[in-house]
Amino acid sequence: MSQLPDGASDLADAAALDAADPLAGFRDAFVHAEDEPDLIYLDGNSLGRLPVASVALAAEVVEAQWGRRLIRSWNEGWFELPTRIGDRLAGVVGAAPGEVALADNTSVCLYKAAVAALQARPGRTRILTDDLNFPSDVQVLRAAARAAGPDHEVVVVPSDGVHGPLDGLLAEMDDGGVALVSLSHVAYMSGWCWDLAAVTAAVHEAGALVLWDLCHSVGAVPIDLGAAEVDLAVGCTYKYVNGGPGSPAFLYVSADRPELVNPIAGWYGSDDPFAFDFDAGRAPDVSRFLTGTPPVLSTALVEPGVDLLLEAGMDRLRAKSVALTERFIALVDEHLVPRGFELRSPRDPDLRGAHVSLFHPDALAVDQALINEESVIPDFRPPDLLRFGFAPLYVRYADVDEAVARTVRVVDGGGIDRWRDAKPAVP
């Protein structure tokens, strides 16, 4: 391991913190490639690591369930996968059984939820969001507005680029015309974390419904949708839930909102899917928001990651991720700010998720040098930001120090010049 310059000495020793970490053992529940023993993976906020249990499960689903049992597997667990795993995931987000199901992807789930909300608030024509929200969310909210009617519009409240614009949102809610407020709980770029309960209460006070995107918070930040009386939420399962690339999204619909109707009702969300009835009714709980046949393999592999979150516990995970990001920011202040980096995430850990964004004028070159020369994987967001994600199930305190040390080495060793002409990596 590299050594950080001396100034880091006022921080507790990383090795000692790792030795005392009650979650340290979870690192071994994930696959770490033998051919890259020095890899520091700080992009779990984009794609989580592969749980060891998912390797055998994938083979089981493909070879035994599909290959041997064939169509019979639909009777032997496949049909209930979206709701059964949803019920388990409900335990991660403070929902009740029957309120969470795996389905589609986040954007399609968001569309369904937004249209349902707009239809439940006739006479109100505005959807509020902010400019910290993921672009696809804003695009999809606009699509939902178009589906709801010609008078509907999406209002994007501006922020300072880092912190959620609470005052702006509250001002827009004043006039009684807002049907829906939809925000990312944790902002994909800055890591800003909304006070989910307080915002939800304010939205309800204004007579609107709330729809949270939990993509960047589920599995990293404790969430209690029930206590906050959230109406609707969506999220992905491939970041901190470690469900695999493009694994299905989840949709939460409060049991207190039976009036919400799936705008893309299909056979999988009907009350009797195997009656093959054109006029089938709708299933009673969140499963009424399902539409078509789910991707079984990608769905099944969500479960091991959910199991790990439940076993670790969200409070312990949050405590560790805060400790990791606090340590990282302290080291950034000391070692990277003098080298041209600037913090672009909230400094208060209560206002921050599990990733940290840094500005650098040559962010792309730094990113490519880190990946290709130093075996550190953050991610680059154009035009000039780097995101470092600290997934608490598998990132160590020593990884934080090492990532900063290697970033120092990139800057001091000419890595920026070597990678100045790099093309952006995706996604």
Place this chain on the structure above:
Amino acid sequence: MSQLPDGASDLADAAALDAADPLAGFRDAFVHAEDEPDLIYLDGNSLGRLPVASVALAAEVVEAQWGRRLIRSWNEGWFELPTRIGDRLAGVVGAAPGEVALADNTSVCLYKAAVAALQARPGRTRILTDDLNFPSDVQVLRAAARAAGPDHEVVVVPSDGVHGPLDGLLAEMDDGGVALVSLSHVAYMSGWCWDLAAVTAAVHEAGALVLWDLCHSVGAVPIDLGAAEVDLAVGCTYKYVNGGPGSPAFLYVSADRPELVNPIAGWYGSDDPFAFDFDAGRAPDVSRFLTGTPPVLSTALVEPGVDLLLEAGMDRLRAKSVALTERFIALVDEHLVPRGFELRSPRDPDLRGAHVSLFHPDALAVDQALINEESVIPDFRPPDLLRFGFAPLYVRYADVDEAVARTVRVVDGGGIDRWRDAKPAVP
């Protein structure tokens, strides 16, 4: 193997046909479980078999691409999977590169396509379909009608339960009010196969757009979407394409219809997905109809099945499947009609896909006895139909004889009484 009663002797010998079958070798491209050597799987019209190549590919995607390469795999092929495999599948359905992409499931794709079509035909308010269509399609078309506006409605033209109601459709198209005609190319229950080109021409003559559901025809029936000038089509990849349980659907949008707009536009369908721009434009070809992140594992596994179809060739596959269903119907006439079965599929092979439906008053009991006592898997469709699917890549002529022989044994051996109280299997 069982022996059929003597009357079958005017048919060519099954073993000889299998020996002469130019596609016989493709059977070995699929996994056949050693613990059920006598299994006759006639439900490839619901879930196709597991290609041998998919076993290694699943491990590769999970262990190497996800586990080792992690986020970098998005740059190493994942991002293009929906369009790259779509371009290959285009070769199966007579489309051009850029006209087919894997996405979502059939129902969600159908919704997108239908809403897009309705928006492209302002002033016309009716959607035509028929009662042979899959119930989820009718439900989703109604959802699309609701999204398009309060005046829109779905008209379900009645059939005789087996044959497509062409005259009824033509009559409904007379008045210039039809925006969209959406039909299943091959009907899921009776196996009726529409003349895709002729119906498309009639729909265009009436000034409407056409949207074909190819779920039960793709991989079984030759399709030339380009020659027929089809506007829109959707289909699944888990039946005759052998893509795996719930593998993503595909969406075809004609290159001649650039005016069609994805109603659920999201980041994956934008012209610059990694610019993270709220106002991103839309991609130029079918990829503009993509919405969110695709399920990578379930998407990747579609490719081996597509490869097998391309290698076998749709004309050879069709010739064999017609031979299989013709043989089956001849044996049904001789051995099963006297035992209470009735053909509920078109007798003319030109009007039929690759599955055959039979009525029996105790169809569920027959189905369960076949599955549980005789190791034959057809499927049951309530209230009184059995479907037998003859996927030409892996069903043998001998399997046809054997399935009929075992059905005879079920009926003559009291199987119906033993399974009279069975619950329906799904799906």
